[in-house]
Amino acid sequence: MNSDWKGPKIIIGPTATGDYYYPRPQIEANIWDEIQKGSHVLLAAPRRVGKSSVMQAMLKNCPSDTRCVFKNIQGVQSESEFYRQFFELILQCLSKFEKDKHWLSNLFQHLNIEEITLEGVKFGEKKPSEYAEEINQILPKIGQQQLKIVLLLDELPEVLNNLHKKGRREEASSILDRLRQWRQSPDIRNHFSLVLAGSVGIHHIVKALDGRTADINDFSIMPFEALTRNEAGDYIAWATKDCTVQYDEHLLSYLLTKINYFIPYFINLMLDEINKAARKASHSSLEFASIDAAFEKIVRNNDHFREWKNRLFEYFAREESAFLNETLVYIAHRHAINRRQLHDLALKHGKKDTYMELIRGLEHDGYVVELEGDFVFVSPFLQAFWKADNPIYDHA
Amino acid sequence: MTMPDMQQNPTWFIDQLTLYQAANSSPEAIKRNFLIRIAEFELIMADLRNKKSGDPMQHELILGRRGSGKSTLLRRIQIEIDEDAGLAERFIAINLAEEQASIYRLSDLWFEVLQELMTRLNSPVKLRDFDDFENNQSYARYLYAEIHQLLERCGKRVVLLLDNLDRILQNFDDDGHLLRETLLNYNDLQIIGGSTRMDEHFWRYDKPFYEFFRRHRLEGLRFEEIHNLLNHWSAEMNLPLLHDYALRSRGRIEAIRILTDGSPRALQFFIQVLMHDSTSYGFDYLRKVMDRATPLYQERLNNLTPPQRKIVQEMAFWWEAAPTKILVEKCRMESKLIASYLKQLEQHGIVETIPTGKKNHLYRIAERFFNMWLIVTQGNPDQKRRAKYLTLFLESWYDGAELKALTQKHLGDLRDGLVSYDKAMVLSKGLVHSKFIGVEERDELIEYTRKLDKDGQESELPRKFENIVLLEIWNGIFENLSEKIERVIQFKNGEDLEWFLTNLLYLEQRHLALSLFESEQHGKILRDRYELLYYAVLILTQKTEDNLLLKIPPEVLPTVQEIVEKVKEKQLFYSKKE
Numbered sequence: 020m021n022s023d024w025k026g027p028k029i030i031i032g033p034t035a036t037g038d039y040y041y042p043r044p045q046i047e048a049n050i051w052d053e054i055q056k057g058s059h060v061l062l063a064a065p066r067r068v069g070k071s072s073v074m075q076a077m078l079k080n081c082p083s084d085t086r087c088v089f090k091n092i093q094g095v096q097s098e099s100e101f102y103r104q105f106f107e108l109i110l111q112c113l114s115k116f117e118k119d120k121h122w123l124s125n126l127f128q129h130l131n132i133e134e135i136t137l138e139g140v141k142f143g144e145k146k147p148s149e150y151a152e153e154i155n156q157i158l159p160k161i162g163q164q165q166l167k168i169v170l171l172l173d174e175l176p177e178v179l180n181n182l183h184k185k186g187r188r189e190e191a192s193s194i195l196d197r198l199r200q201w202r203q204s205p206d207i208r209n210h211f212s213l214v215l216a217g218s219v220g221i222h223h224i225v226k227a228l229d230g231r232t233a234d235i236n237d238f239s240i241m242p243f244e245a246l247t248r249n250e251a252g253d254y255i256a257w258a259t260k261d262c263t264v265q266y267d268e269h270l271l272s273y274l275l276t277k278i279n280y281f282i283p284y285f286i287n288l289m290l291d292e293i294n295k296a297a298r299k300a301s302h303s304s305l306e307f308a309s310i311d312a313a314f315e316k317i318v319r320n321n322d323h324f325r326e327w328k329n330r331l332f333e334y335f336a337r338e339e340s341a342f343l344n345e346t347l348v349y350i351a352h353r354h355a356i357n358r359r360q361l362h363d364l365a366l367k368h369g370k371k372d373t374y375m376e377l378i379r380g381l382e383h384d385g386y387v388v389e390l391e392g393d394f395v396f397v398s399p400f401l402q403a404f405w406k407a408d409n410p411i412y413d414h415a
Numbered sequence: 416m417t418m419p420d421m422q423q424n425p426t427w428f429i430d431q432l433t434l435y436q437a438a439n440s441s442p443e444a445i446k447r448n449f450l451i452r453i454a455e456f457e458l459i460m461a462d463l464r465n466k467k468s469g470d471p472m473q474h475e476l477i478l479g480r481r482g483s484g485k486s487t488l489l490r491r492i493q494i495e496i497d498e499d500a501g502l503a504e505r506f507i508a509i510n511l512a513e514e515q516a517s518i519y520r521l522s523d524l525w526f527e528v529l530q531e532l533m534t535r536l537n538s539p540v541k542l543r544d545f546d547d548f549e550n551n552q553s554y555a556r557y558l559y560a561e562i563h564q565l566l567e568r569c570g571k572r573v574v575l576l577l578d579n580l581d582r583i584l585q586n587f588d589d590d591g592h593l594l595r596e597t598l599l600n601y602n603d604l605q606i607i608g609g610s611t612r613m614d615e616h617f618w619r620y621d622k623p624f625y626e627f628f629r630r631h632r633l634e635g636l637r638f639e640e641i642h643n644l645l646n647h648w649s650a651e652m653n654l655p656l657l658h659d660y661a662l663r664s665r666g667r668i669e670a671i672r673i674l675t676d677g678s679p680r681a682l683q684f685f686i687q688v689l690m691h692d693s694t695s696y697g698f699d700y701l702r703k704v705m706d707r708a709t710p711l712y713q714e715r716l717n718n719l720t721p722p723q724r725k726i727v728q729e730m731a732f733w734w735e736a737a738p739t740k741i742l743v744e745k746c747r748m749e750s751k752l753i754a755s756y757l758k759q760l761e762q763h764g765i766v767e768t769i770p771t772g773k774k775n776h777l778y779r780i781a782e783r784f785f786n787m788w789l790i791v792t793q794g795n796p797d798q799k800r801r802a803k804y805l806t807l808f809l810e811s812w813y814d815g816a817e818l819k820a821l822t823q824k825h826l827g828d829l830r831d832g833l834v835s836y837d838k839a840m841v842l843s844k845g846l847v848h849s850k851f852i853g854v855e856e857r858d859e860l861i862e863y864t865r866k867l868d869k870d871g872q873e874s875e876l877p878r879k880f881e882n883i884v885l886l887e888i889w890n891g892i893f894e895n896l897s898e899k900i901e902r903v904i905q906f907k908n909g910e911d912l913e914w915f916l917t918n919l920l921y922l923e924q925r926h927l928a929l930s931l932f933e934s935e936q937h938g939k940i941l942r943d944r945y946e947l948l949y950y951a952v953l954i955l956t957q958k959t960e961d962n963l964l965l966k967i968p969p970e971v972l973p974t975v976q977e978i979v980e981k982v983k984e985k986q987l988f989y990s991k992k993e
Contacts, residue, residue, distance in 0.1 A: 024461055030471045031629040034599055037469040067626055071599070091600050093623065094593030096552060139560075173599070181592065284626070291629065299454040320632070326625070 024303075026294045027258045029287040034071040041254050041283060043073050046243065047080060050214065053239045054085075054169060057209040059202050061235065062216035064243035064385065067284040070216040074171040077214075085167040086115040093174040098190035101178065102150035102197075105170070107140045109157060112168040122164065126157070151197060159206040169212045176217030179224050188228055195225065195234050202237060245397075251281035255290070263303045264294050273307050277314050279399045280388070288317050288400075317400055324404035327386065339377055342368035344409075346378070347386065347396075351405035355393035428686055435652055442494045445487070450647050451640050451679060452488045455631045459607065460495055463574070464502065472572065472605035474598070476580065479633030480764040480782070481715055482680025485609035486512070488633075489576040492607060496574055507535055510576040518583055521590035522551055525558035528575065532565050540565070552593055559597050566603045573604045580608025584624065595623040611718075611763060635677015641668055644679070645686070657686070676782035684708045684784075712788045715765070722748065723756050727765060727780065731789035736769050736777035822846050822856055829863035836867035885915070888922050896927075904937055912941070916948055917978075921985040925955045947971055951978040 030039045050073070053060050062070045071091070078087050088111050095101045113123060114135045127135075130153075131143040147153045161168060182191040202213060215221065215238070225232050246254060252271060259266060266274060278285055292313035297303055318324070331347075332340045346364055350356050356364075365374035378394060381387045386401065387394045396402035439448060449456070455477065462473055479485050489510060496508035511518070514527045522545075533539050540561055548554040566572060577583060584591055598604065608628070636644070642661035649657035661668045675681035684707055716724060729745040730737055739757070743750045757778055760766035767781040780786040825842055828834045843864040847857045884899050903915060919928045932941050932949050942949050950967050952958075954975065967975060 024457065025465065026458065026462055030473055032474055032627040033471050036471050036602070038467065039471050091596045093599075094552065094556075094589075094596035096589055096592075139556075174596070177592070181589075295454070295458060295631075298458055320630070 024263045024298055025261060026298075027262050027264070027287075027290040028260070029258050029290055031284075031287050031291060034075055035069070035283070036072065036075050040072050040076050041257060042076065043069065046073055046241070047077055050077065050241055051080070051082075053241065054167075054212045054214070055082075056239075057212070058239040059213045059237065060215070061221065061238040061240050062214065062243060063221075063240050063383070064216075068243050068245075068282050068385070069284070070243060071173050074173060074214060074216060077169075077171065081169070082167075084165060085169060086112050087169040087171055088112040088115075089171040089173065091173040093177050095178045096181070097187075098182075098193055099150065101194055102154060106147070106150045106153050106157070107135075108170050108172075109154065109161075109168065110140050111135055112170065113161070116166060120164075122160075126160065154197075154201065158201060158204060158211060162204075162207040162210045164210070167210050167212070169214060171214045172216075174217050175215050176221040176224050179221075179228065183224065183228060191224075192228050195228065199234050199237070246281035246283070246286075248275055248281065251275055251278070251286060254281070254283065254286060258287075258290060262294075264297045264305060265303075266305065270305050270307070270310065274310050277310055277399065280397045282398070285398055285400060289313055292316055314400070314403070318403040318407065324401055325408075327401060328405070328408065330384075331386075335377070335380075338368060339370070339373075342370045342374065343377055343381060346394075347381075347405050348409040350387065350394060350396055351402050351409065354402075355390070355395045357393050361394070428683075431652060432648070432683055432686075442498065445490055445494060448647070448651070449487065449491050450643050451636060452484045452491075452633060455633065456488060456491055456495075458631075459492060460502075463496075463506065463605075466505075468505070469602070471602060472598075474605060474628045475607045475631065476628035477607070477609045477631045477633060478764075479609070479611070480678060481611055482678050482711055483633040484679055485611075485633065486578050489578055489607065489609055492574070493576055505571055506574050507532065507571050508574045508576060509535075512576075512578055515577070515579060515583070519586040520551055520555070521587060521594050522555040522558055524583070524594075525555055525562060528573065529558055529562055529565075532562060532573070536565060536569055538565060538568070552590070555590065555593060556597075559601070563601055563603060572602075575604055575606050576608075577606060578609040579611075580606070581610040583608075591623040595627065635672065635675075636679055636682065637677070638665070638668060638672065641672065641677075641682065644682075648686070673783060675784045678782055678784075680711055681708060681782065681784050706792075708784070708788055709792065712785055712792075715785070716789075719760075719763075719765075722746075722752070723760055726753065726756050727760065728789060730766065730778060731780055731786045736779040738775050738777055740775070742778070818846075818852070819856075822852055822860070826856070826859060826863065829860070829867070834867075836864070839864050839867055885918050885922065888919070888924060900927075900931070904931075913945055913948065916941075916945060917982070920952070920955065920982045923986050925952060928952045929956050929958070947975050947978060950975045951982065954979050955982060 028039060029035075035041070050060055050062075062074070064070055075089050078089055081087050088108050090104070090108055092101070092104055095104060110127075110130075110132065113126070116123060130147070131145045132140055133143050134141040179191040179194065182188070182194075198213070201207070201211070221235060222232050225235050252275060255266060255271060255274065274289065275281075278289060289310070293305065293309055296309060296313060296316075297305065328344075331343055335343060342364065345368070346356060346361065349360070349364065361374065361378065362371075365371055368374075370377065378387070382389065382394075385397055388397050396405070436448075439445070459475055466472070477485050477488060490512075493508040493510045496502045496506050509528055509531050511524075511527050511531075518524050518527060529540070529542070542561065543557065545554055548557060562573075587594065598606070606628075638661065642659075645657045645660050649655060649660075671682060671685045675685065716727070719727060725746050725748075726742060729742060733741060733745065739750050739753055742748075742753050742757075746753065748756075757766060757768075761768055761778075765781060765785075766778050769777040769779065780789070825834075825839075825846065829839055829843075843860045846852055847860050852860075884896070884903060887899075888896070904912065916928055916931070928948075929952050932938055932945075932952055934941075950971070
C-alpha cells in the first residue's frame with residue numbers, strides 16, 4: 020500500500036474550516052466594515068463559492084466588543100422553531116461575553132437558564148412560551164449595553180423556500196416581517212447585526228412570498244468575487260504544499276488557463292480529479308494531458324452541471340428560458356456574446372424590453388459574467404457542458 | 416482441489432467461489448481477498464489519516480453498479496479503521512449494513528448509531544422516550560445531541576459507512592435538510608456512502624445534498640486488475656489453470672471485459688467458461704452459465720420501475736445503440752417521458768449515452784452481458800435479433816478457429832440427428848451470421864436445420880448470403896466488405912445479381928457498385944449482363960465524360976433514367992429511415 024501519498028488540502032462539499040480554510044481577508048474585511056457601520060449584510064452568491072466558510076472564519080476575528088455565532092438553520096421547519104433557534108442563538112452569543120457582566124447573569128437568571136451549549140439552551144422548569152416575544156424583550160436590553168452581537172445565519176432562504184413550497188407562505192412572510200422589525204428597531208441599532216447567506220437567491224423567494232423585495236432592501240449586499248488569477252495560483256500552491264502531486268510553473272499556468280474562472284470549488288474538483296488519477300496510476304508527475312483528462316472527466320460526469328440547465332427551465336417562464344438558453348448556447352459556441360448580438364437574440368424571442376434584466380439574472384445566479392462589455396460563461400466547465408449538451412448551433 | 420467433470424456440473428466454479436467467499440468473511444480473509452478498488456481505498460484512508468482533530472470531515476460517495484465492489488470497499492474501510500491503532504484512537508467506524516432496512520427517518524439512523532456507540536464505548540445512556548418530544552425532528556435533534564456528547568467525552572469522531580445511501584436519503588424528505596444542517600454544524604461525523612446511482616439528492620440544486628459529497632465512481636475493472644484477480648483465485652482455490660490465464664488469453668479476457676463492462680461479479684460467470692475446453696460443450700453450456708447470472712440481473716431488473724423496465728427490455732432487444740425515436744416506437748411512450756427515464760437509467764449506470772455530435776444521442780445497455788441475458792431470459796425474443804446477438808457473442812467469445820470447430824461439431828450433431836429442431840435452430844442462427852463461417856458451411860447448416868423442421872414453421876433462416884451483406888451495410892458495418900462481395904459474386908457465378916447491385920445503390924454505395932463494374936475480374940461479365948444498371952451507375956457517379964449520355968442507346972435511356980430516379984428516391988427513403 021502506498022501510504023506516503025499525500026493528497027491536496029481540499030474539502031469537497033462541506034464547509035472548509037480551520038486549516039482547510041483559505042483566507043479571504045478582503046471579503047471578511049468588507050463584511051466587518053459593513054457591520055461596524057451598523058448594517059445588516061446579505062452574502063449574495065450561488066452555492067459552492069465559499070460563503071459559509073467565510074462566515075465561519077469570521078467567528079475568529081471578532082472585535083473586542085463584539086461576539087458572533089454562526090449556525091446553519093436549514094432543518095428549521097416552522098415559524099416557531101425559527102424563533103426558538105433565533106432566541107437561543109442570541110443567548111449563545113451573549114454567553115460568549117465574560118460572565119462577570121452583572122446585567123448578563125441577571126438576565127440569564129431571569130430567563131431561568133440552566134445551561135447554554137451548542138446543542139441549545141437548557142431552561143429550568145419555567146420555559147419561555149413565546150420565543151418571538153422573548154426576542155422583542157431581549158433586544159432592547161442588549162441595545163443598552165456597550166456591546167454588539169452578530170448572528171451569522173446560513174440557509175435562511177432555504178427555510179423560507181421550504182415553508183413556501185409546503186403552502187405555509189404566511190409563516191415565511193411573518194418571519195421576514197419580524198426580522199425586518201428587529202433589524203430596524205432604533206433601540207438596537209449598532210448593537211445587533213444579521214449576516215445572512217443562502218444558496219437559494221433570497222430575492223427570488225422574497226418576491227415569490229410578497230410580490231416585491233422591499234422587505235430586504237435595507238441589507239447591504241456583499242458581492243462574492245472569484246479569486247484573481249494570482250490568488251488562484253497562491254491557492255493552488257497553498258492547497259498542494261508538501262503534496263505528492265506538484266505543479267511546476269508551466270503546469271500551474273496551464274491549469275489556471277483551463278479553469279479560467281477561479282471559484283475554489285472548481286479548483287478543488289480539478290485538484291481532486293488530477294490527484295485521484297495520478298494515484299491510481301501510481302505516477303506522481305503530471306503532463307498537460309493529465310489536466311485535460313481531469314477537465315474532460317469532470318465535464319463528462321455532468322451531473323455537476325445538468326442541474327444548472329434544469330434550473331433555467333424551472334425558474335423562468337417558457338419564453339424567457341428559451342431566450343436565455345439560446346443565449347447560453349450561443350456563448351458556448353462563440354465564447355462570448357456582445358450587446359448587439361444579445362439584442363438580436365432578444366428580438367428573435369420577443370424579449371426586447373426585458374432582456375437585460377434576464378441577463379442580469381443569469382449573471383446574479385453565477386452563469387455568466389460581463390467581461391469588457393461581452394458576456395462570457397463564468398466557468399469553462401459549464402461552457403463545455405453547455406456545448407456538449409447543445410452540440411449544434413445554427414444561428415447565422 | 417480437483418476439478419470435476421464440467422459438463423456434469425457446469426456451475427462448479429461459481430459454487431466453489433460462493434462457498435469460498437462465504438467461508439472467508441473474517442477481517443483477515445477480507446483483507447487478503449481485497450484486490451480491486453485499492454486506489455479508492457487508499458485515497459480515502461490517506462485523507463482520513465491526514466485529518467487533524469479540528470479539520471472538516473470529507474463526506475464520500477462511492478458510486479457503482481450492483482456487484483461493482485461497493486460493500487466490500489466499505490467493509491474494508493471499516494476493518495482498517497478498527498485495526499489500525501492510529502486510526503482507532505481517533506475514529507470509530509460504524510457500518511450499519513444489517514440495520515439499514517429499518518432506517519427510514521433520520522431519528523432511526525441516529526438511534527442505530529447511538530445504540531452502536533453505547534455498546535462500543537460501553538457507556539449506556541438512559542434515553543428519553545419518543546413521547547417526550549413534540550415531533551420526530553425534535554427527537555432526531557435530541558438523539559444527535561446525545562451522540563455528540565458521547566463523542567466529545569471519548570474524544571473521537573465517527574466514520575459512518577452506509578451502503579445504499581441513496582435509498583436512505585430517498586425516504587428522508589425534510590429530514591434531509593436536518594441531516595445536512597447537523598453535518599455542517601457539528602464536525603464529528605463523516606459519512607462514507609455507497610450508491611448505485613447518482614440520485615437527484617446529490618445533484619439537484621434545490622436538494623440538501625447538492626454537491627455535498629466527494630464522488631468516487633467505481634469503473635469497470637482494468638485488464639491488470641482482472642489478471643491479479645485470476646491469479647489470486649488460482650492460488651487461493653488451487654486452480655493452476657487460472658494462473659496467468661489473462662496473459663495467455665488476452666483477447667478473450669478483453670472480450671469478457673467488454674461484455675461485462677468490467678463488472679467484478681459478472682466476471683465470475685465467465686470464469687466458469689474459462690475453466691474448460693470451451694468448444695466441447697456448445698451452446699447449452701453457455702446458456703447454463705448465463706442462467707447462473709440470473710439472481711444478479713433479476714435483482715437489477717426488479718429495482719426498476721415498470722416503465723424503466725420496459726425501456727431497458729426494448730433497448731436490449733434492439734441490441735445496437737438506439738436513438739430515442741426507436742424507443743418511442745418500441746415502447747409506445749412519449750419522447751419526453753422516454754428522455755426522463757433514460758436520464759434516470761443513466762444515473763443507475765444501466766444505460767449509457769453515446770454522444771453523436773448531433774442533437775439526438777444514442778443509448779444502449781452499458782453492460783453487454785446483461786443485454787444478452789435480457790434477450791435470452793426476458794421472453795418475446797425476436798428470432799432475428801437473437802441470432803444477431805448470438806453471432807456477436809460467439810465471435811467475441813471464440814476465435815475464428817474455435818468457431819469453425821464449434822460449427823463442425825454442430826454440423827456433426829445435425830447430421831447424426833443428435834439435436835432437436837428447437838435447439839439446433841438457435842445455434843444455427845448464431846453461427847450462420849458469423850464472418851468466420853464459409854458459404855458452404857453456412858448453407859449446410861441451413862439445409863440440415865431445415866430438414867429438422869417437420870412442421871415448416873421456420874422461415875427466418877437467412878436464404879441468401881447477399882442479404883446479410885446488405886444488412887451489414889445498412890447497419891454501417893463495412894468490415895471485410897470487398898471480400899464478402901467477392902464471395903457473393905463467386906457464389907452466384909455472376910448470375911442473378913441485379914437485385915443485389917440495385918440494393919447497393921439504394922444504400923448509397925454508388926462508388927462500390929462502380930468499382931464492381933470496373934473490376935478486372937468480373938467487370939466485363941457484369942457490364943454485359945447488367946448493362947442498364949451500369950449506365951445508371953455511371954450517371955449516378957457523374958462519370959459522364961465522353962458524352963456518355965449521348966452514347967446510351969435512345970431506346971434504353973428512359974429505362975436508365977427510371978432506374979436513376981428510383982435509386983435516388985430509395986436513397987432518400989433509406990437515409991431518412993436511418
